[in-house]
Amino acid sequence: MKREIHHKPGSILNVMTIELDINSNTEPHFNKDRDEIICILEGEIKLLFDHGKSIILSSSNNNSWYLIQANTTHQIKCLTNKVKLLEVIGGVHKEDSCVVTEFSN
Numbered sequence: 001m002k003r004e005i006h007h008k009p010g011s012i013l014n015v016m017t018i019e020l021d022i023n024s025n026t027e028p029h030f031n032k033d034r035d036e037i038i039c040i041l042e043g044e045i046k047l048l049f050d051h052g053k054s055i056i057l058s059s060s061n062n063n064s065w066y067l068i069q070a071n072t073t074h075q076i077k078c079l080t081n082k083v084k085l086l087e088v089i090g091g092v093h094k095e096d097s098c099v100v101t102e103f104s105n
Contacts, residue, residue: 036087
């Protein structure tokens, strides 16, 4: 996974581009009290959520972005050889802002 940060420390919007490949491993996590938008620039992902729910996002159709509401556990699974995405998270980042956790069944 390659992550490029486009914001300054203390910014009220956290803006990053992230590159994943088919072997990238992300963990289930949530952003404490902060909404997150994921926009797929290249490739296709599956966003996994609690209770087995999921959604597929792709750069090749009209379903290329998704708003993940604050405190929603999610995980990114890469479905193509390469994925490039834009991630925008509202609110100032703090040490405990991103919480790695388990999915609820």
